[in-house]
Amino acid sequence: MPVTVRNSASSSILAILPPVIAFNQKGGPRPAWPNVTYSNPNFSFRQASLALSQFCGTISPPITLRRHVMTKTIRIQDVAQYVGQSVNLQGWLYNRTDKGKLQFLQVRDGTGSMQCVLFQRDVPEELFEAARQLGQESSLSISGVIRQDDRAPGIPGGYEMGVTGLEIVQLAEDYPIQPKEHGIDFLLDHRHLWIRSQLQWAVLRVRATVIRAIRDWLDGHGFVNMDTPILTPAACEGTSTLFATDYFGTPAYLTQSGQLYNEAAIYAFGRVYCFGPTFRAEKSKTRRHLTEFWMVEPEIAFCDLDQLLEIEEQFVSYIVQRCLEERAQELELLERDTAPLEHVTPPFPRLSYDEAIEMLAQIRQETQDPELGAQLEIAWGDDFGSPHETELTQRFDKPIFVYGYPTVAKAFYMEPWPGRPEITKSADLLAPEGYGEIVGGSERISDPGLLLQRLEEWNLPREAFEWYIDLRRYGSVPHSGFGIGVERTVTWICGLDHLRETILFPRLLKRVYP
RNA sequence: UCCUCGGUAGCUCAAUUCGGCAGAGCGGCCGGCUGUUAACCGGUUGGUUGGAGGUUCAAGUCCUCCCCGAGGAGCCA
The missing domain is CATH 2.40.50.140 (Nucleic acid-binding proteins)
Structure with missing residues (x-):
């Protein structure tokens, strides 16, 4: 009975034969045996194996292929x-x-x-x-x-x-990456090969688990996945630098957040999240920044700041514990001390911005290091820089919430603190061991009048926000949301000192290759 | 944008205060070895010292300018 042998990748017919197998021989390496499939189900593996071993007797170098047919892969x-x-x-x-x-x-x-x-x-x-x-x-x-x-x-x-x-x-020859130390520039130039190395493999597998844990928790807690546009019409928040593209003759920008869109979506679905790439064109050159990174942004109707923080601590703890359970082997390869991760369970300490400022002042007094003292200088109203976050988090063995940031330091849409208009109902989650901010969240303004006032104060064009103001006109409710950076989270869980290894092909200030 | 450090063999790095023959390990190649863990041992291959100019008898080394990268700061909900 004739047998058609096809290449499974291309479906091209390699040969039509009596019970004999053909290979595509062009002087180069033969296709791997498992890439060849039979279109005729009546042709048994036993027949194939016999024909194959006969055929292979003529190939140099001779190789025992028979077992490849007979044994399970x-x-x-x-x-x-x-x-x-x-x-x-x-x-x-x-x-x-x-x-x-x-x-x-x-x-x-x-x-x-x-x-x-x-x-x-x-x-x-x-x-x-x-x-x-x-x-x-x-x-x-x-x-x-x-x-x-x-x-x-x-x-x-x-x-x-x-x-x-x-x-x-x-047969591969002269593979450039050896199992030994290399410089970072060389490795990033060879990122397409570097990902085969054990440590990179381990990090990227942890990333995959983090992402799955994120989706599992949210999907299991009533959140509906609602992906928001990547191309956006304007620099909605004014301050951030965006990547501009030519959208049929008018400018459009790569998204820096899906939050505003998902504030609309909660009025249809209650609890939603978006999960996608985010783009920032800032010329940041640090171990904590990528120009393209992935962010998850849940948004919740009928939710105030207190309720939001409870959700965040449950959510983050779940992600960490899933990694400990499912990626113990990878974390061990990375020589990650998992003891600090095991502490990551609710509740997380809550620290007001005022208390944090005080604590920093005290640290500055106590330090023997004049350089550190200078770095830690901060006035009330300033946002924290990374030295501040590092010092604060090193004093706790869990992630900490810092809440009640000054209105001047935060975004226009944040709900003011009742009785203290100078601060907002906002909170950042700072990861321990010096890793710093991984989550930023807040309760959003729900009153249309106040929102209009803020847009004016921030010199934002009202026309661009008409749809956003509408959300406060038709059934406005207290609502809150947060954004969590995937790469920063993976960096922390893996115990890395730079987030560039947590994404397949990092996009950095000086690098868009490969 | 600022500060600091760096660019020498395919890779990781040396090259002495004060200028004096361009070196080693890894990889590759050849040989040896029946339990290696980035194996080891012997041999061998491998160079426009980021670029341009200058000082000097002589420059990887000193001077000027430029290019590239890294770390940090700033920026960054």
Whole structure:
């Protein structure tokens, strides 16, 4: 019975054959066996394997492919289930140690990495020699028997493969990144390759878990995902520098926040959140800033500042605890001391802005370091800089809320404090261990008259905000919301000293490549 | 925008107060090694010292200007 062999990626027909398999041979590497599928379900794997092993006898270097057909392809993260079994792995060579008659291949597959061992005596000479040719990051399909061995390094580690078969998908040469230290500029230039390195892999997996925890908590607490526009008509808040684009002849700007739009959405859905990229064109050159970053902004109807803070502390604690549960292995790779993270449970300490200013004054008095003293100088009304946040947070073992910021230091839409018009019903959440602000939130003005007054005081054009004022005309309610920066959160949870490693391709003041 | 530091082999870095033959480790290549953990051992390959100009018998080193990067500040709900 004729069999059609297709490339699964392109669906192109590689060959139509009697029970024999064809490969696309153009002098280069052959496609990996698992990329080939049969369109004829009547053709058994056993027939395929026989035909294949005959065919492969003519290929140089000869490689035992038969097992690739017969054995199950597993993921390294599941390796513990396969002790004693013959299985196949598809991945990339992370490192290789050649001991003469013994070779150790460290193979990554995206879910982890595992040591694969070849004793010269135990494997065909061609296979042993083929393994010798492998440069770092060569792609391969490797098979053998899984065994437990405490000496075996890897992720999760403790298991290794006694290799019996190897197919080289591509031989990589002169891979630029070695398993050793490199400079940051070089690494950022090679970010497309750097992400294969263990620590980067670990950080980005923590990020994925943070994002999933964010969505799970919000979706589980009655929030409706409501994504807001990325292209916006005007610099709504005046102060921030925005990225301008040409929108069919008129300027449009990349969003710096979805909050105002989601203030509209709460009147339709009650509780909403947006989750998307945010753009800031400030020329910030610090470890806490990206020009493109991801922010989650929940917004809640019938919610005052006190209620908001309770939501925030529940939410943030949940994110941290999920990471501790699901990413313990990655945090260990990152050598993150998880003890401080375990303290992250509600309630969080609340500190008024006035108290924070006092505390900073006291720290300044007590410090022996004149430079630090100068950095910590602050007048009532000023917003905190990062030295202030660092000093404050180092005095608590949990994230802290600082609430009641001066009206002059905050945005126009924030509800004034009852009886103290000089401060607002606003609160920032500062992460411990010196990490600083990760969340900013506030209760929003709900009175149309006051909002109009604020727009005037801030010299904002009323026409642009007519829709926003409407929200206060038709069924206005007390409402609050906050924004949490994903990268800052991941930086804190991973214990990193710079947030550029927490996003796949960071966009920095001096870098939009790769 | 300001302050500080930096740019030397593919990578990480040396190169002596006061100018005097351009070096090492890693990687690559060749050889050795049956339990390596960024393996190790021996050999070998590898350079427009960010760019331009200047001082000098002689400049990686000193001077001037420029380019690039990093850290911090400012900016940043």
